[in-house]
Amino acid sequence: MRSNLRNLLFREKTTTKVNPEQHLLEANRNIRELIEDTQIPSSVRAELSAEFEEISSISDKLLNGEIHIAAFGRVGVGKSSLLNALLDRDAFSTSPLHGETKDEDRENWRTLRDGHVVLIDTPGIDELDGEEREMLARSISHKADITLMLCEGDLTDSEFRALEQLCRSQRTVMLVLNKSDRYTRTELEALLQRLEDRCQDLLPAQRIVGASAAPRPETVIQIDESGKETETRRHAAPDTAVLRERLWTLLENEGQTLAALNAAIFASELDEKIATRIVAARKSVAEKIIRNYCLGKGLLVALxxxxxxxxxxxxxxxxxxxxxxxxxxxxxxxxxxxxxxxxxxxxxxxxxxxxxxxxxxxxxxxxxxxxxxxxxxxxxxxxxxxxxxxxxxxxxxxxxxxxxxxxxxxxxxxxxxxxxxxxxxxxxxxxxxxxxxxxxxxx
Ligand SMILES: Nc1nc2c(ncn2[C@@H]2O[C@H](COP(=O)(O)OP(=O)(O)O)[C@@H](O)[C@H]2O)c(=O)[nH]1
Ligand SMILES: [Mg+2]
Structure with missing residues (x-):
């Protein structure tokens, strides 16, 4: 066992009922056992390769002490912009046009005492149809320890459903109302209140925050002594202060616990899924083998x-x-x-x-x-x-x-x-x- 993993196991103390040390140990054991299970024949392993890849990646993530934060939401809500604002550099490409982010993309954000935080950008959910969207949401919530669900106004029906799906997966979700610069203070307060009301069964109020990832330049009008007006455009700085503060508190207090819990949930879900898949895969491979011998023997007898x-x-x-x-x-x-x-x-x-x-x-x-x-x-x-x-x-x-x-x-x-x-x-x-x-x- 690597030392950062050991630190992680014995450092954290928690008052909640769940025991993260136990979960992490369990998750890691389950993961390793599945990867190394020689009882699973190679033909079945081939059918399960996608699941095995997922297991190894989450296992590596745990060993490296990585905490993943993913941005999720409609095309153009400002996912890439928000992650850039958190990073203080333009790492993810942004565009006023639709669909700039085709695949999942990642960048290192900051270092923690015993690991580091990785930001993950994703394609927009509205470019995918229902089933694909559900799959993306599921795969993101599997890998991300914290999911930032972005919106730019009140939630549409499909946004609300996506949020419900994320919250149901038992992971940590924050709802970010981006492009706050487009609203007056009163409008913004009313909007945040509306989101809190709509999401009260899904999220605690402190998990709902406003932000402006890439505010429009401000128009400044100056009047000189002669009364002449000049208009200048002033670059507006992003405002992600509240989000940063909430995220940082969350990471400092619960970061590794979140990662451990997430891995445990992931592992138990996968355990179940893999067990069913192994049974099904063995069955279908067996059926193919039987059919081949049936044909072979039938031909032999017929000829x-x-x-x-x-x-x-x-x-x-x-x-x-x-x-x-x-x-x-x-x-x-x-x-x-x-x-x-x-x-x-x-x-x-x-x-x-x-x-x-x-x-x-x-x-x-x-x-x-x-x-x-x-x-x-x-x-x-x-x-x-x-x-x-x-x-x-x-x-x-x-x-x-x-x-x-x-x-x-x-x-x-x-x-x-x-x-x-x-x-x-x-x-x-x-x-x-x-x-x-x-x-x-x-x-
Ligand atoms: N006014 C305003 N525009 C923003 C803000 N954040 C992003 N945008 C703009 O929204 C557009 C889409 O942003 P992008 O980050 O590519 O969205 P994504 O598709 O969700 O990744 C770009 O033109 C951004 O400049 C914001 O806080 N305020
Ligand atoms: Mg993008």
Whole structure:
């Protein structure tokens, strides 16, 4: 563990119920565990790469003691200008035209005792449609410890919804009424009051502040002794004093606690999300594998005129499929173990579907009798049965692996019944036939 992380763990004392030290430890442990989990096969890792990237970036952020502040809001409300005003330099490009900020952009702001503060600029929310906007809001609130939601007047409906979404994510949000220079003092006070009223269920009043990031130049009229008027334009300095003061107090008092809490919330949300995604990813990879073996075995049976070879080669295919499926669930099976599992599975399937397995054998026998004469159609029908049998075998094996190499409370017989009941046999056989015919016709 790096020393700044250790400092952070033991320095902060809090009176609230949540324990940030605990959260940070937990968050970091969860994050590392997920990254290093060798149980997750590489094919599944590939499907989860975006999530893994997010985890590593938040983990790095924690280790470096970074606190992120992101500006969020409609195009042209002055997000880039406000961050520049905080930085005292023009780091982010601004424009009176729409959509200057295309991607997320970042700059270092200031240094804290045990880390530093990073400012993050984002594209405008109104250039994205509903779903994209929601995704942006979510991804920003994941990464940002403090989100500055900017507006330039009363909130529009979509601004209000975006603010609600941000606040719901349990992170720290400040609402900044920018371009205050455009209002008289009375107007400004009334506007701030209106925002406080509208947002009273979302934000405490001290989290709502006015600012002028890039006020318009002031027109100064001077009258000389002769009574002649001259008009000059005077540069107006940005006013972010209240915002700075509130932000700084927040950072000094709670900065690292916020970062730790944020990481903890992030990690637990991600944990949940990843667990579900891993289950889903394994399922879809397994399904693809099963389908491939179904086709392989179906073709083998359909094309091979010698039934004994059919069966032997087919058994070899099943062993390979079971070993392959095991890998997806993080188990390395020997051929012997795979064969043992296949014996259990086929015993169940034979018991439950005697007729079908019988038919499979009968059609194999038929094929011998009419050696060389079998039409594409009978060959396909036989292949389709082999396809279907492989599918059931694969599903049984998948169920066994997904319960950690066990049949669970249900046992193999119940499992077979459940799988059979959940599948639509006729549709699957039709799929099998089409699958095989496409391949046979295509060469
Ligand atoms: N009057 C006034 N104009 C501002 C203020 N802040 C930004 N602007 C102007 O608003 C326009 C859009 O600013 P920009 O920072 O690019 O907005 P963004 O799209 O939210 O990043 C620019 O022309 C800025 O000069 C302000 O406080 N007062
Ligand atoms: Mg911008």
């Amino acid at each position: 091979n005129p010698v039934p004994v070879t059919d069966l032997l080669a087919a058994a070899g295919t099943d062993v390979a499929m079971v070993i392959h499926l095991g890998e997806v669930y993080g188990f390395k099976l020997s051929r012997r173990e795979a064969s043992k599992l296949l014996l259990t599975i086929s015993a169940q399937l034979v018991a439950l579907m005697g007729a079908y397995w019988g038919m499979n054998l009968v059609s194999s026998a038929l094929k011998t009798a009419s050696a060389g004469l079998s039409t594409a159609l009978t060959a396909t029908a036989q292949g389709a049965l082999a396809w279907y049998a492989t599918y059931l075998t694969g599903k049984m094996a998948q169920s066994w692996f997904s319960k950690g190499k066990s049949w669970g409370n249900a046992g193999p017989q119940q499992t077979a019944r459940r799988i059979l009941a959940s599948l639509d046999r006729d549709t699957l056989l039709k799929t099998a036939r089409q699958d095989l015919l496409t391949r046979l016709k295509g060469g």
